[in-house]
Amino acid sequence: MISGWEGIREEVLRRIRVRDWPPGETIPTEEELAAEFGVARATVNRALRELAGAGVLERRRKAGTRVALLPVRKATLDIPVIRQEVEARGQVHGFTLLTRTEGAPPVPVASRLGLGPSARAIYLETLHLADGRPFVFETRWLNPAVLPKPLPDFGVVSANEWLVAHVSYETGDIAFTAEAADAREAAVLGVAEGAALFVTERTTWTAEAAITLVRLAHVPGYRLQTMI
Amino acid sequence: MISGWEGIREEVLRRIRVRDWPPGETIPTEEELAAEFGVARATVNRALRELAGAGVLERRRKAGTRVALLPVRKATLDIPVIRQEVEARGQVHGFTLLTRTEGAPPVPVASRLGLGPSARAIYLETLHLADGRPFVFETRWLNPAVLPKPLPDFGVVSANEWLVAHVSYETGDIAFTAEAADAREAAVLGVAEGAALFVTERTTWTAEAAITLVRLAHVPGYRLQTMI
Incomplete structure (x- = not known):
């Protein structure tokens, strides 16, 4: 049973990993996912925003959210004295x-x-x-x-x-x-x-x-x- | 004349640069700065948050905001294929x-x-x-x-x-x-x-x-x- 935005993030990552949702595929809408998981739309939104920020998903106005073809990962370096x-x-x-x-x-x-x-x-x-x-x-x-x-x-x-x-x-x-x-x-x-x-x-x-x-x-x- | 949060950020940086506010010094409160600059407290807050995020200022609960002794800067690297x-x-x-x-x-x-x-x-x-x-x-x-x-x-x-x-x-x-x-x-x-x-x-x-x-x-x- 999936609960919380972290649970939804995990499940989305799992589906991408096992290729239920292959690269480039448009995934279901937030409403559809909220209904499927039995959570508020805001909870789904939080999980998808997180994954978009990490480069795993791409959110496109009107065209929906898709699995990124080539997510660009980022690394942060500290520059100490x-x-x-x-x-x-x-x-x-x-x-x-x-x-x-x-x-x-x-x-x-x-x-x-x-x-x-x-x-x-x-x-x-x-x-x-x-x-x-x-x-x-x-x-x-x-x-x-x-x-x-x-x-x-x-x-x-x-x-x-x-x-x-x-x-x-x-x-x-x-x-x-x-x-x-x-x-x-x-x-x-x-x-x-x-x-x-x-x-x-x-x-x-x-x-x-x-x-x-x-x-x-x-x-x-x-x-x-x-x-x- | 200073206006907008960017103007306040510039002025704070200038004071740090000319050492009006040396490293380690606790700077005036948001209320005091808002009064001095004649802007809303939220505008001052925006500028100070920005400078804290960049490591130039340190915000401490109750103890106020001070000029960082040794700001650690960060660099972000893209990791493309x-x-x-x-x-x-x-x-x-x-x-x-x-x-x-x-x-x-x-x-x-x-x-x-x-x-x-x-x-x-x-x-x-x-x-x-x-x-x-x-x-x-x-x-x-x-x-x-x-x-x-x-x-x-x-x-x-x-x-x-x-x-x-x-x-x-x-x-x-x-x-x-x-x-x-x-x-x-x-x-x-x-x-x-x-x-x-x-x-x-x-x-x-x-x-x-x-x-x-x-x-x-x-x-x-x-x-x-x-x-x-």
């Missing part, structure tokens, strides 16, 4: 500022950040440590125009953490790639040149201007995981 | 089934799938092509107990697509790593041994049992990206 990520592994976080310079960024960086030809940017290289061993090599360009002043000593507070705590951003993009360690990365991370590194690249923006472009090269063995 | 991913790049998808066997899986695989010692599983190796060139090398274990019968010819319909269309899943986990291509991967993908590959590993489950464990090794240069 590196200290929190290290601490969540039960390790101690540390970091060393290796480089801090200021000047006109290279053209590809300026273009990613939407900066004009005469704009200046701050460049930082930071090595993050987990239990004293290399964890992430962070290379970062900062747009000083959007940062609250005074700027801190980035050797004392990591730019990663300072930005999250002090600059709210509106939008950004993030990309993940696998890249062979170049000579500099290999030396900093203490790995062989050409080692496979998991790389995260992120650009963030206020409503008006770019804040930062950051590249995080992780030591071999790094794993980014989540639920789907 | 490989054919759709290739087609979204404007390329033609193709695939070749390289291996299909059935038998007792190795212990680590059985354990990831929650299978008993005598359970059998199907093993498939599929090479996905984009415009005729290697794109993803897919290695997959399937739990035949949960699959609708008859099984198709996986040389005609890719397991990736058939599963998405025919087996609804409830939960799963997904992990991303960078790995050096082993001899087999290098040969199949046509790259040098040791090349940096972006690898996705996914396990999916029905409410009762594992469906599949799949490993997708992408050609060098692959980029997974999304908005934050």
Whole structure:
């Protein structure tokens, strides 16, 4: 006996699974299902909305609800600061500022950040440590125009953490790639040149201007995981 | 002059940015903000809920709303079938089934799938092509107990697509790593041994049992990206 919207969701999933309702098939209306299950239409509606949100069903105006041909599933990733990520592994976080310079960024960086030809940017290289061993090599360009002043000593507070705590951003993009360690990365991370590194690249923006472009090269063995 | 909930959201972000409201600070109540901005309390509520959802503010029962110390941002990833991913790049998808066997899986695989010692599983190796060139090398274990019968010819319909269309899943986990291509991967993908590959590993489950464990090794240069 089926009761509650969760019960109806289970039954709908079962029918899709055993192909009573194959992909692309229009399923009965909410009224028909409510009558069949002996529940309120709102209960059926709740279950179908849930399944539509998960991409299992497609609801179409007037044409009814059908089993999705190819549901696109979604995964949500948390983007924590590196200290929190290290601490969540039960390790101690540390970091060393290796480089801090200021000047006109290279053209590809300026273009990613939407900066004009005469704009200046701050460049930082930071090595993050987990239990004293290399964890992430962070290379970062900062747009000083959007940062609250005074700027801190980035050797004392990591730019990663300072930005999250002090600059709210509106939008950004993030990309993940696998890249062979170049000579500099290999030396900093203490790995062989050409080692496979998991790389995260992120650009963030206020409503008006770019804040930062950051590249995080992780030591071999790094794993980014989540639920789907 | 501030109007609409978006205007209030902007103003709250501005105050956080310029540190009128530093991290950890409890901000004025909704009533106070409504009076200050000359808007309905519901309008303030809408703006604050939005900012709490984005991790910028923390709302605590009775203790009021404060600026988050370290907002954790989230990114959402779409998990499309490989054919759709290739087609979204404007390329033609193709695939070749390289291996299909059935038998007792190795212990680590059985354990990831929650299978008993005598359970059998199907093993498939599929090479996905984009415009005729290697794109993803897919290695997959399937739990035949949960699959609708008859099984198709996986040389005609890719397991990736058939599963998405025919087996609804409830939960799963997904992990991303960078790995050096082993001899087999290098040969199949046509790259040098040791090349940096972006690898996705996914396990999916029905409410009762594992469906599949799949490993997708992408050609060098692959980029997974999304908005934050």
